[in-house]
Amino acid sequence: MWTFDGNLNDFYGIFNAGPDNGRTATYVYPGYTGYGGALSLGLHGTSQSVSIATFLSIWHVSFTLEAWIYPTAFSWTYGGSPDNALFGQCQSQSTDRCLHIILRSQRIYFGFYGDDLQGNIAFQANQWYHVAYAYDQSTRQQYTGTSYYQFQGLTYFGHSGWSYSISLWIYPLSSSGGTIVHASGGYGTDGVGNTGWCLPMLGFSSSGALYAQTTSSTSTLIVLTGPTVTLNSWTYVTITYSTTNGLRLYTDSTLQSSSTTAFTFISSGSPNTITLGNGLSGASSIYCPQGSITSAQYQGYIDSFSLYSRELTTANIATLYTTPQP
Incomplete structure (x- = not known):
């Protein structure tokens, strides 16, 4: 060194x-x-x-x-x-x-x-x-x-059909593609082999739109389209999932998009890994469909990331949005 x-x-x-x-x-x-x-x-x-x-x-x-x-x-x-x-x-x-x-x-x-x-x-x-x-x-x-942060051993998140929520503040410097939150797990040591499972959960398309995604089968994505987020400014983003309400995407505590029908989230069946700021390779595998998110480095800042083992309510999100802010 x-x-x-x-x-x-x-x-x-x-x-x-x-x-x-x-x-x-x-x-x-x-x-x-x-x-x-x-x-x-x-x-x-x-x-x-x-x-x-x-x-x-x-x-x-x-x-x-x-x-x-x-x-x-x-x-x-x-x-x-x-x-x-x-x-x-x-x-x-x-x-x-x-x-x-x-x-x-x-x-x-x-x-x-x-x-x-x-x-x-x-x-x-x-x-x-x-x-x-x-x-x-x-x-x-x-x-x-390039830059990313990763944490492993998320046993609860590896179970299919179990509720979850993700919230974080983002301050994008560029919105021309990039993975903000990426999940992986399965049989490969890095979660992205031919028998592995991975999911770009939140990120930007090449046109700058914000997308939230989850899996309803090993090769099928549920995709929500969000707004074009303002650059050089803090935005609070929340994703929630439950078998009752499906997938929902919020920005600054406002519901932007939701899935049209209820479905069962399909996870890896093993402890998962979350990667912030970048995705992993393996998009060619049927177990890791890329969807609408461009696989690239997220350019910007991230603050106050949280992963919950339940579906946050609208009231919960409003409270988190107001206190604290970056």
């Missing part, structure tokens, strides 16, 4: 780095956390990089690389593609021998050379982003991701 708080040392002192090309490392203060520093690259010359002198072996192992980055510009550096390098370990430019973790065309990009992945969201300059790149050696699967 490299904190870049005024030096290039590994937190544990094992894989300390040093500047390349005879340059001196430069830093900006504060970093993302509001204290300490951040390594500054490219602002003082086009050939700035750092290298780890001690060999860091990631051969035949699983690994994850994550970082907070603040791109100030996007450059054209390789083969006509606008690449900005974050991390690389390259033996030769041949299949599976050149690990490169970069931004390409302003999107996260993860490749071993010849079997690469690229993200969907175009990054903008002068904004902080959390990026994560993961490789599972046992399954030989790669994953690229």
Whole structure:
């Protein structure tokens, strides 16, 4: 782990780095956390990089690389593609021998050379982003991701037909697609395998409309269309479900849409996982229909998320909406 708080040392002192090309490392203060520093690259010359002198072996192992980055510009550096390098370990430019973790065309990009992945969201300059790149050696699967929060072991929520409610405050910076609340469970360890189950519960379509969704069978979605939410402003969103009233969607305590008939919610049958701010892969499976929500990073803020094991009433929602507010 490299904190870049005024030096290039590994937190544990094992894989300390040093500047390349005879340059001196430069830093900006504060970093993302509001204290300490951040390594500054490219602002003082086009050939700035750092290298780890001690060999860091990631051969035949699983690994994850994550970082907070603040791109100030996007450059054209390789083969006509606008690449900005974050991390690389390259033996030769041949299949599976050149690990490169970069931004390409302003999107996260993860490749071993010849079997690469690229993200969907175009990054903008002068904004902080959390990026994560993961490789599972046992399954030989790669994953690229950005910001999300996840919690697991939701046993009650794994039961079909049981009532639930979800409420949260959102402050979207963009509404051009993105998953706000995603549920997963089932037989796969990440809930998204061929026999897994997952559900984009709340998010935006590519046109900016807010949608709430749930499942009435392993391959059928109940979809509610909500309003176009105001950007750069807080909105209180609530989803409720019961076998009596079906699915309902509220914004700022006002009912916006409800299912036309009662139905039984079909869950995974095992403890579920909730992911906030992003979805999981696996939309090609019949157990994970995407519906009207665009699978992409949600861009904005989330506050006061709650999951209830009952259907909230209109009076409950009105009380929650008024106290407290972000």
